[in-house]
Amino acid sequence: xxxxIIRRLFGLVPVFFxxxxxxxxxxxxxxxxxxxxxxSLNPKVSxxxxxxxxxxxxxxxxxxxxxxxxxxxxxxxxFGSSYVDDRNVLDKIKERIPITLLINILxxxxxxCIGIPLGIISAVKRKSVLARLSTVFVFIGFSxxxxxxxxxxxxxxxxxxxxxxxxxxxxxxxxxxTLTGKILDVARHLILPVAIAAFGSLxxxxxYMRSSMIGTIRQDFIRTARAKGLSQSQVLYKxxxxxxxxxxxxxMGLSIPGLIGGSVIFESIFAIPGMGRLFYDSVMARxxxxxxxxxxxxxxxxxxxxxxxxxxxxxxxxxxxxxxND
Amino acid sequence: xxxxFLKNRFALTGLVFIIAIIIFSLFxxxxxxxxxxxxxxxxxxTSPSKDHLFGTDTLGRDIFSRIVYGSxxxxxxxxxxxxxxxxxxxxxxxxxxxxxxxxxSILMRFVDIMxxxxxxFLILAVIAILEPSIFNIMVVIGATGWMGVARLIRAEILTLxxxxxVAAAKVMGASDSWIILRxxxxxxxxxxxxxxxxxxxxxxxxxxxxxxxxxxxQPPTPSWGNILMDGKSTLGVAWWLTIFPGIFIxxxxxxxxxxxxxLRDILEPRLKxx
Numbered sequence: 062x063x064x065x066i067i068r069r070l071f072g073l074v075p076v077f078f079x080x081x082x083x084x085x086x087x088x089x090x091x092x093x094x095x096x097x098x099x100x101s102l103n104p105k106v107s108x109x110x111x112x113x114x115x116x117x118x119x120x121x122x123x124x125x126x127x128x129x130x131x132x133x134x135x136x137x138x139x140f141g142s143s144y145v146d147d148r149n150v151l152d153k154i155k156e157r158i159p160i161t162l163l164i165n166i167l168x169x170x171x172x173x174c175i176g177i178p179l180g181i182i183s184a185v186k187r188k189s190v191l192a193r194l195s196t197v198f199v200f201i202g203f204s205x206x207x208x209x210x211x212x213x214x215x216x217x218x219x220x221x222x223x224x225x226x227x228x229x230x231x232x233x234x235x236x237x238x239t240l241t242g243k244i245l246d247v248a249r250h251l252i253l254p255v256a257i258a259a260f261g262s263l264x265x266x267x268x269y270m271r272s273s274m275i276g277t278i279r280q281d282f283i284r285t286a287r288a289k290g291l292s293q294s295q296v297l298y299k300x301x302x303x304x305x306x307x308x309x310x311x312x313m314g315l316s317i318p319g320l321i322g323g324s325v326i327f328e329s330i331f332a333i334p335g336m337g338r339l340f341y342d343s344v345m346a347r348x349x350x351x352x353x354x355x356x357x358x359x360x361x362x363x364x365x366x367x368x369x370x371x372x373x374x375x376x377x378x379x380x381x382x383x384x385x386n387d
Numbered sequence: 388x389x390x391x392f393l394k395n396r397f398a399l400t401g402l403v404f405i406i407a408i409i410i411f412s413l414f415x416x417x418x419x420x421x422x423x424x425x426x427x428x429x430x431x432x433t434s435p436s437k438d439h440l441f442g443t444d445t446l447g448r449d450i451f452s453r454i455v456y457g458s459x460x461x462x463x464x465x466x467x468x469x470x471x472x473x474x475x476x477x478x479x480x481x482x483x484x485x486x487x488x489x490x491x492s493i494l495m496r497f498v499d500i501m502x503x504x505x506x507x508f509l510i511l512a513v514i515a516i517l518e519p520s521i522f523n524i525m526v527v528i529g530a531t532g533w534m535g536v537a538r539l540i541r542a543e544i545l546t547l548x549x550x551x552x553v554a555a556a557k558v559m560g561a562s563d564s565w566i567i568l569r570x571x572x573x574x575x576x577x578x579x580x581x582x583x584x585x586x587x588x589x590x591x592x593x594x595x596x597x598x599x600x601x602x603x604x605q606p607p608t609p610s611w612g613n614i615l616m617d618g619k620s621t622l623g624v625a626w627w628l629t630i631f632p633g634i635f636i637x638x639x640x641x642x643x644x645x646x647x648x649x650l651r652d653i654l655e656p657r658l659k660x661x
Contacts, residue, residue: 075496076496076499076500076503079496079497079500080500080503080504083500083501083504084504084509084512087509087512087513088512088516200641200644200645200648201637201641203588203640203641203644204588204592204637204638204640204641204644205637205640206592206595206596206599206612206615206633206636206637206640207596208595208596208599209595209615209629209633209636209637212619212622212629213629213630213633216622216623216626220623315502318502318503318504318505318506319505319506319507321505321508322505322506322507322508323507325507325508325511325600326507326596326599326600329599329600340508340511341511341600344511344512344515344516345515347516352512355508356504356508356509356512359504359505359508360503360504363503363504363505364503367503
């Protein structure tokens with residue numbers, strides 16, 4: 062098992078560098094330079110001053126040399142400093158990442174806790190009202206623009222009913238709360254963002270769970286289990302579920318980039334100071350080091366998530382551990 | 388095939404709605420009661436009425452007319468973005484599947500890498516750095532959405548290329564490109580059709596998200612996303628600005644999803660689970 066994980070970890074290294082290469086060249090080959098914002102809009106800046114500024118940031122070198130510089134710095138976990146406020150990029154990301162991770166992990170838990178049972182039920186009792194409702198829900202879930210739903214819910218719960226706060230992660234008088242008060246306050250602020258972040262993937266996961274479960278129930282070993290006289294719940298939860306959940310684990314791993322990407326949207330709507338918001342601001346300011354930093358950290362998170370999914374998969378499926386290739 | 392299609396309620400509902408929306412966008416000048424950019428300061432933020440079916444916005448523009456014209460932008464972004472994705476995906480997927488070996492493993496590694504990107508981050512970075520034109524949006528959505536197609540077509544071709552008729556074509560001296568284009572791709576295109584149909588809905592959603600973030604289709608050109616975006620600040624007083632474009636996005640994407648799922652049932656009956 063340990064050697065399997067180590068081998069997989071090494072396999073991730075080229076993928077990681079592939080991601081950073083693509084990110085780097087996509088960002089740097091675009092016309093225009095980040096220094097343009099300071100220089101071309103300002104007629105007082107002389108040509109020499111502009112060159113000096115470009116040299117300061119290393120922008121006068123060819124792109125591949127800039128990438129090599131980036132890799133060298135990355136090797137010491139130095140992402141450089143932001144063009145905007147000259148702060149260390151890693152520090153900037155570090156203070157933004159916990160809230161994004163918290164929301165994403167909570168929404169993953171929500172997806173698992175609702176999506177999987179929903180998928181199982183609609184696979185087992187296909188003609189039931191709940192199954193039909195969940196099919197409708199799945200289609201609507203796939204088709205709803207998340208930000209639109211967020212706006213509507215914000216308006217309903219935040220403004221019309223006044224039940225939930227609509228922006229930020231803590232109240233203005235947060236400092237005066239007791240510890241439980243503080244936790245409750247953050248929780249109240251997170252209800253809507255977590256629900257929105259989960260909404261889209263929830264539909265997908267319950268759909269996959271359903272079709273995977275339907276496929277499994279038809280197989281011979283399930284008929285055998287039934288023939289042995291096992292109860293319905295034993296057949297379903299001991300025999301069928303273990304097999305049916307395998308593809309869903311992989312899909313969960315693959316849905317991580319989508320969740321991270323989605324954070325741009327819900328963090329903008331709910332004014333949450335997380336990584337998505339930071340990315341948006343950095344893109345608007347052409348802050349290359351921060352953009353690269355966030356893309357690399359996003360890549361690392363995604364790869365780790367996929368690795369976790371693989372480990373979970375091989376835990377659930379002993380065949381994977383035996384062959385263990387790839 | 389046609390009969391199977393007519394029997395499939397999902398596919399039929401989706402298709403009817405899609406045709407309706409396409410007619411909408413083709414005949415926009417005849418359907419829209421007003422010029423979508425016509426500013427009417429006497430009728431600012433009027434609620435839905437006989438004169439203005441869906442009400443007016445902060446500049447007094449007719450929302451219904453803007454949605455009708457916006458359907459042109461939103462639909463063409465969906466079509467062209469997915470067209471680009473399918474071209475890239477079919478090309479790379481068939482090359483990888485047909486030639487196998489090193490080419491295959493390099494291309495599939497590339498697919499793995501692309502799948503690890505938070506796509507929205509990448510799209511956001513590229514479009515903000517270039518400039519948010521309709522053309523750029525189509526290309527970038529297409530260039531980040533081809534991986535699924537590539538995997539599908541590769542998997543199909545891996546099995547198809549072992550068939551006797553491929554060997555026969557080879558013996559008769561057919562070139563690789565002839566075999567791929569005339570024998571393999573036509574037989575492998577079914578699943579791609581399904582994924583492309585679902586992809587159009589996805590692309591429309593991405594465009595609307597980009598507009599929402601302010602880097603989508605730029606005003607005054609109306610797209611469903613930016614009409615919705617305009618309504619964000621007045622949601623509390625003028626719900627019609629936000630509700631109507633949202634419903635159009637939802638129904639259109641839903642229609643493509645229904646059509647896609649229906650096509651899947653028809654083209655791949657073994658996967659059908661009813």
